[in-house]
Amino acid sequence: MFREKRNFARLALHARANITQDGQVLEGEVENLSMKGVFVKSPRRMDIGDNVAVTIYHTLTPQVLCDLKARVVRTTEKGMGLQFEKTLLD
Numbered sequence: 001m002f003r004e005k006r007n008f009a010r011l012a013l014h015a016r017a018n019i020t021q022d023g024q025v026l027e028g029e030v031e032n033l034s035m036k037g038v039f040v041k042s043p044r045r046m047d048i049g050d051n052v053a054v055t056i057y058h059t060l061t062p063q064v065l066c067d068l069k070a071r072v073v074r075t076t077e078k079g080m081g082l083q084f085e086k087t088l089l090d
Helices: none
Strands: 011-021 026-034 035-043 051-057 065-077 079-084
Touching: 011 035, 035 051, 035 065, 051 079
Parallel strands: none
Antiparallel strands: 011 026, 011 051, 026 035, 035 079, 051 065, 065 079
């Protein structure tokens, strides 16, 4: 039987995200979000281990939902998994 390794549940969320590293901005779309990380769909990806800033915007307005520092921990053909330095509640 497969045991889930995550400490926090993921929430499906479709919102715009900007990932910034060294002044370079990569635009993407959030696929899911948890207290400790986010998966962002994007045709371009950063490298695993890269430290980035991720800004997630409300779907219908330009309002910022969160703006956090993160690290790239996984990449796939669809996008990349980012782990937040602090949880959403910190």
